[in-house]
Amino acid sequence: MSEEKKMQPPDWTGVERVLVIMAHPDDPDFSCAGTAIQMTAQGIAVTYMILTNGDKGNHNPLITRNQLILMRKEEQRAAAALSGVKDVLFMDEEDGFLRPTPEIRKRVCREIRRIRPQLIICSSPERYFSGNGYINHPDHRNAGLVAMEAIFPAADNPMFYPDMANEGYLPHKISQLYVSGHDDADVEVDVTDSIETKIRSILSHKSQFPEPEQMEKWLKERWGEKQEDGTLRHFERFKGLRFDRPRGRPTEEEKKEDEK
């Protein structure tokens, strides 16, 4: 089976709120801004959660650590606004040292119970490298672990963090999980129509991209996929997991296929 045939279009039926959990400022913009743009255009409320403070993302000795943290927050808010994302949460873990600790799991779980998203997008905890010239940042892997460990077995289990009920944050089960940067991606969002805005959102991270013009050209060329008719299209792909179906039961679509 070819990669193409396996890909499914996204199904956002019943999705009203989405939470994107990523390691650094700019990670949501690279991995899923096109998807976020489409979601917010449909009236879906998207929240970005940035786990680290991004304090290592600078080589300019004139900028202090605290200045950089504030700068990167502002950049992330501006990028999110371009994509129609109104809420950005900063969890302020130290950049470069993110670990799936019990403490951060509880903090993320509290936000899941507060926001009650139907769909969460996170990075892949399995990606150590891509191609043969790029080691994946350990924070990206650990952000995936933090997100997944908060979702399961914690967020929907009342035995985890019963004290949160006192704050009004009750157990919550999400319906879908999108894992970005996964080799076994099976959900494909065509983001061709929003690629310009996506790139503008990436370039909002001015501290990271001192030469925006070059970057814009490079991103478009790097991501564009040539179609049979010669046009370029852009995609964001995810490994999709669903938790809204009884385990082991066929879906309605699968049943219809069987009846044929």
Ligand SMILES: [Zn+2]
């Ligand atoms: Zn990153």
